[in-house]
Amino acid sequence: MAAGQARGDASVIRAVSPADHDAIWAILEPVIRAGETLAIPRDMTRQAALSLWLSSDRTVRVLEEDGAVLGIFYVRANQMGGGAHVANAGYVVAQHATGRGIARRMCAASLDLARAQGFHGMQFNFVVSSNVRAVALWQNMGFAVVGRLPEVFDHPALGYVDALVMFRAL
Amino acid sequence: MAAGQARGDASVIRAVSPADHDAIWAILEPVIRAGETLAIPRDMTRQAALSLWLSSDRTVRVLEEDGAVLGIFYVRANQMGGGAHVANAGYVVAQHATGRGIARRMCAASLDLARAQGFHGMQFNFVVSSNVRAVALWQNMGFAVVGRLPEVFDHPALGYVDALVMFRAL
Numbered sequence: 128m129a130a131g132q133a134r135g136d137a138s139v140i141r142a143v144s145p146a147d148h149d150a151i152w153a154i155l156e157p158v159i160r161a162g163e164t165l166a167i168p169r170d171m172t173r174q175a176a177l178s179l180w181l182s183s184d185r186t187v188r189v190l191e192e193d194g195a196v197l198g199i200f201y202v203r204a205n206q207m208g209g210g211a212h213v214a215n216a217g218y219v220v221a222q223h224a225t226g227r228g229i230a231r232r233m234c235a236a237s238l239d240l241a242r243a244q245g246f247h248g249m250q251f252n253f254v255v256s257s258n259v260r261a262v263a264l265w266q267n268m269g270f271a272v273v274g275r276l277p278e279v280f281d282h283p284a285l286g287y288v289d290a291l292v293m294f295r296a297l
Numbered sequence: 298m299a300a301g302q303a304r305g306d307a308s309v310i311r312a313v314s315p316a317d318h319d320a321i322w323a324i325l326e327p328v329i330r331a332g333e334t335l336a337i338p339r340d341m342t343r344q345a346a347l348s349l350w351l352s353s354d355r356t357v358r359v360l361e362e363d364g365a366v367l368g369i370f371y372v373r374a375n376q377m378g379g380g381a382h383v384a385n386a387g388y389v390v391a392q393h394a395t396g397r398g399i400a401r402r403m404c405a406a407s408l409d410l411a412r413a414q415g416f417h418g419m420q421f422n423f424v425v426s427s428n429v430r431a432v433a434l435w436q437n438m439g440f441a442v443v444g445r446l447p448e449v450f451d452h453p454a455l456g457y458v459d460a461l462v463m464f465r466a467l
Binding site: 166 | 420443
């Protein structure tokens with residue numbers, strides 16, 4: 128993967144600044160509006176989406192390549208109290224940049240971040256089963272399907288589809 | 298179950314008023330402090346616990362029997378957007394009133410409430426597996442185990458134990 132390596136070398140994963148908000152919304156808006164992968168209202172406003180994604184209980188990073196923000200992800204505790212040793216994470220890639228390994232790089236970085244923060248595992252609560260590329264990628268990144276939630280996602284084109292719970296130890 | 302029926306006749310499930318806050322906290326505090334069943338910090342304050350349990354995205358009910366509040370439960374959407382047709386619920390019974398069918402009555406009421414609100418199913422995200430009485434009750438109420446989360450709960454006496462994801466259609 129020489130080309131992938133070269134791209135990887137030109138990219139950086141870094142914390143978010145207020146100057147990134149336009150770029151983050153440009154990534155989130157089409158994915159939210161499409162409503163095919165995230166359990167987020169399709170009509171969510173920019174302000175609500177940024178408040179959700181940048182909420183204080185999350186550690187948020189963006190992936191920047193040649194000055195352009197191409198992806199965003201967060202890591203947080205999935206539960207409080209006795210469940211606080213397991214992380215949750217979420218990722219969104221700019222639609223024009225899919226298929227280039229950006230989700231994979233962000234996932235790898237999120238696993239490193241979660242390990243550094245002392246988490247023992249990472250759990251995805253709601254992976255839409257029709258998002259087969261994501262499911263395959265998470266499996267490739269070491270996540271196992273530990274639950275299947277029947278018809279819990281109302282896909283705009285496919286109707287009710289299952290969602291998966293995925294987990295890996297750290 | 299004549300005795301159970303008689304108790305059931307003397308009980309009412311109703312909305313919460315500010316006058317209930319002391320009684321609700323009296324129910325929640327020992328369960329939160331014990332840390333054996335809920336993924337909530339054991340040192341959570343009264344104010345934080347009431348804010349959490351009575352938050353505006355929840356429909357909350359108490360079970361009152363002979364003027365005493367013996368249990369509290371909530372129903373809410375488990376996810377937003379494409380996942381908003383599935384409910385989530387949670388229940389806490391006063392420690393001095395366990396074993397009397399109060400959780401069962403609250404669960405039945407929560408299913409009715411969720412149906413009336415138009416939900417298609419109900420999901421419990423985090424049933425601590427060592428809470429065997431709860432697991433058995435939910436199964437008896439029609440819930441199936443659809444996921445097992447490995448060692449995601451740090452039980453104060455047992456150490457890391459699994460949690461279950463449970464689901465039933467409505």
